[in-house]
Amino acid sequence: MDINVYLKEISSWLLSHGVRILLIIVLALIALKAAKILARRLFSVVQRRKDDIEFQKRTETLGSVIRHFFNIIIIIVATIMVMGEVGIAIGPVLTAAGVVGLSVGIGAQGLVKDFISGFFILFEDQIRVGDVIEIAGKDGVVEKINLRMTILRDMSGNVHYIPNGQINLVTNKTKDYSYFLLEIGIAYREDVDEVFDVIKGVDEALRSDPDYHDDIFEPIEIFGLDKFGDSSVIIKARTKTKPGKQWRVAREFNRRLKIKFDEKNIEIPFPHLTLFLGKDKQSEAPPLNVVIQAKDKPSGL
DSSP states (O other), X not given: OOHHHHHHHHHHHIIIIIHHHHHHHHHHHHHHHHHHHHHHHHHHHHHHTXXXXXXXXXXXXXXXXXXXXXXXXXXHHHHHHHHHHHTOOHHHXXXXXXXXXXXXXXXXXXXXXXXXXXXXXXXXXXXXXXXEEEEXXXXXXXXXXXXXXXXXXXXTSXXXXXXXXXXXXXXXXXXXXXXXXXXXEEOTTSOHHHHXXXXXXXXXXXXXXXXXXXXXXXXXXXXXXXXXXXXXXXXEEEEEESTTOHHHHHHHHHHHHHHHHHHTTOOOOOOOOOOOOOOXXXXXOOXXXXXXXXXXXXXXX
């Protein structure tokens, strides 16, 4: 075939398919740029509405994930359109890609589950860095959270790496506000109403203390006499605090309450053992034989 014919066919192809391919590429680049600018502006507006560093970090992470997701979609669509213009049959390619994707998906389903779970944990704002949580049977402070895993450090300093896909239940102990729960045991002979007044007095003094005033949201809530124990009656109460401050406030409250109980001679009972010998048929208690064994004295004394 004459070279001129080849050149004519190439020119014809470039004028038709080539222009369309170029247009597809240009539009894809514009779409990628527009998605980046739109996502940046959107999340910038969201971040300005809330002056919270951790919220801003979470927003940046989610923004990056969403932006990359749309970038992948745009690139895939553009690639399919270019393949159609080149003349490559899309059906077999999609079938092969589906088989490969299925194989990879089966092998990496744990990783995919981690990423999906991590996305929703971040999106729903379930936990943040610095929260005290219980997760997968472990308690600790959240040191880092990303799409792949959540990292906790417990009270002993141990670091736990928990894949997000294994998280079924999260207990956040420092979300919005916290409570510390009190179960105070007093002797049966004590005046319960007097003890209520003492508890309220300790709470009022603690809330008036500048070191603790900002940590306590509300006056103590006394539920009342909750139950009768083996050696004491139990009074239940709770105090609403800033998230994460419940343990600090509880320790100081307990210290002050113990001091006040000592001042007023209010007994905090501990378990006692009473030995009852019983009586015989004549209603007389049998004698109790006690054997006292002296220790051997050192020789020469």
